[in-house]
Amino acid sequence: MLDRIITELVQNQNSDGGWGAVRSKRSNTEVTSLAVMALKTLPGEATLDNRKRGIEWLVRQQNQNHSWRLNEAVKEGSWTTALAIMALGDTAEHSERVLAAARWLLEQEGSKPGILAEIILWATGKSGVNQLNKDLIGWSWVPRSFSWVEPTSYALIALKKQRGRLAGTNVDERIRQADAMIYDRMCTGGGWNYGNSKVLDYALWPYPDITALALIAMQDHANQKANQESLQVLSKIALETDSGFCLCWAAICLNLYGQDHSQFQKRIEKRFAATAFLGETKTLALALIALGGKSNPFHI
Numbered sequence: 001m002l003d004r005i006i007t008e009l010v011q012n013q014n015s016d017g018g019w020g021a022v023r024s025k026r027s028n029t030e031v032t033s034l035a036v037m038a039l040k041t042l043p044g045e046a047t048l049d050n051r052k053r054g055i056e057w058l059v060r061q062q063n064q065n066h067s068w069r070l071n072e073a074v075k076e077g078s079w080t081t082a083l084a085i086m087a088l089g090d091t092a093e094h095s096e097r098v099l100a101a102a103r104w105l106l107e108q109e110g111s112k113p114g115i116l117a118e119i120i121l122w123a124t125g126k127s128g129v130n131q132l133n134k135d136l137i138g139w140s141w142v143p144r145s146f147s148w149v150e151p152t153s154y155a156l157i158a159l160k161k162q163r164g165r166l167a168g169t170n171v172d173e174r175i176r177q178a179d180a181m182i183y184d185r186m187c188t189g190g191g192w193n194y195g196n197s198k199v200l201d202y203a204l205w206p207y208p209d210i211t212a213l214a215l216i217a218m219q220d221h222a223n224q225k226a227n228q229e230s231l232q233v234l235s236k237i238a239l240e241t242d243s244g245f246c247l248c249w250a251a252i253c254l255n256l257y258g259q260d261h262s263q264f265q266k267r268i269e270k271r272f273a274a275t276a277f278l279g280e281t282k283t284l285a286l287a288l289i290a291l292g293g294k295s296n297p298f299h300i
Contacts, residue, residue, distance in 0.1 A: 001269050002291055006042070006274065009035060009284040010050050015058035017053035020081055022279045028035040028071040028073075031281045032144055033083035038285035039148055040090070055091065058084050066100035079141050079151035081105050082158035087298060089161055104160040106169055110140040111148025136181035148194050149185055152178050160300045161221065182214050183226055191237065206230075208238040208246040212253035213270035216298050219256050220265035231257060238264060244271040256296055265291055 012035075013019055018027025019035045023197040061084075062068055067077025085101050088094045104189055138152030148214040155176050165172055175187045181217040187193055191206025211234045229252070238250035247268045254261035268287055275281040289297065 003273065005272060005284055005287050005291070009038065009095035009281065009288060010047060011206065012279070012284065013050055013053070017057035019054065019281045019285075020144070021281060023281075026071055027057060029058065029061055029068045029078075029080035029084055030070065031285070033080065033087035034282055036087040038288040038292075041289055041292045041295045041298065043294060052093065055094075058087060059094065059097070062101070065098070066104045068101070074176075076142065077104065077108075078143075079139060079154060082151070082154035085162065087152075089158070098162065100167055102159060103169065104171040105139075105159060106171060106174055106224065107167070108139060108143055109174075110139045110152075111144055123228060129291060132177065133181070133184045136177055136184050138178045139179040144294050147181060148195050149182065150194060151212055153210075153213045156182070156217040157298060157300065160217075165230040170238065178249070179218065179221070180284075183199075183217060186214075186226055186230065187233075190231075190233035191209045192230070206237060207231055208234060208241055208243075209249045211237070212246075216256060219300055222257055227257075231259065235259075239267075244268060244275065244277045244287065245272065245280070247282060247285045248290045251290035252286065252296065252298060256299060261290075264265070283288070 012023045014024070014027050016027055018032040019028050020028060021031060032054050035229065036051055036058065037049045039054070050229060058068070061072070064079055065076070065077060068081040070077055070078050070080050081101055082105060085098050085105070088098050090100075099123055122143055138147035138149075139155040140147055141151055156175060159166070159171060159175060163175070182192070185196060187204060187206045191211040193204040193206060194210055196204060211230055215227060218224070218227055234253065238246060241247065247264050251264040252263045253267060256265065268290055271277065272287060277287065
């Protein structure tokens with residue numbers, strides 16, 4: 001099964017060295033970073049050339065300000081910078097490139113609602129529409145926009161892995177505040193939705209992929225009550241999904257927390273046998289990480 005997944009992932013690589021959402025689609029930083037990370041978990045040199053070409057693609061896509069754009073059609077730096085940092089973080093040749101990118105990431109922060117938006121919400125009596133602490137700032141999908149759980153989680157993983165190299169910066173404060181933001185957004189009873197935990201007094205439900213990603217970002221607080229509650233929620237809701245993508249994230253997360261994730265690995269294999277993940281490169285890469293077991297690139 002693992003060999004078939006590797007074959008599919010390698011065949012999805014574009015001639016430019018990057019990977020797209022599915023075979024032959026435009027290469028992008030998110031998918032290429034995940035593919036490179038997945039191939040790095042494999043022993044031997046069978047996929048060494050594929051890894052090398054993927055790394056070369058990432059290097060070419062870095063902006064002059066050290067950020068990474070989503071793809072060649074987009075010029076502005078984005079949330080994908082965090083994933084590129086993870087993909088290249090253990091490559092000595094690109095050590096300074098990664099450090100410069102981490103410094104760029106530290107300078108980015110999600111925005112608060114503007115004064116006009118605050119006035120409108122107050123005037124319409126809807127100031128409590130989104131129940132969250134607006135003073136806790138994380139990261140956004142693109143610069144100068146609202147903080148979301150997913151890009152904040154990626155940024156936290158990347159920065160926590162590079163933390164020891166960022167002396168003299170505000171890395172500790174940014175991590176502390178982003179940790180607090182993640183906990184502030186936790187759903188009632190545990191787990192995470194994409195943005196908020198409540199809207200108009202209605203509790204939102206957690207999603208397995210976002211819950212797993214937030215827990216991965218907060219793995220250095222593994223014994224916290226919120227983490228343990230959310231692990232239980234993840235184990236439950238992940239068993240209720242047939243999404244290979246969500247199952248992969250759940251297995252990766254539970255493995256990092258030292259939990260038995262064998263039942264999720266079996267379900268991943270069944271989903272691949274039934275659907276081949278519809279050729280989605282991102283899921284193929286995550287499946288390789290979830291099933292390989294040799295190393296986990298999301299370990300902090």
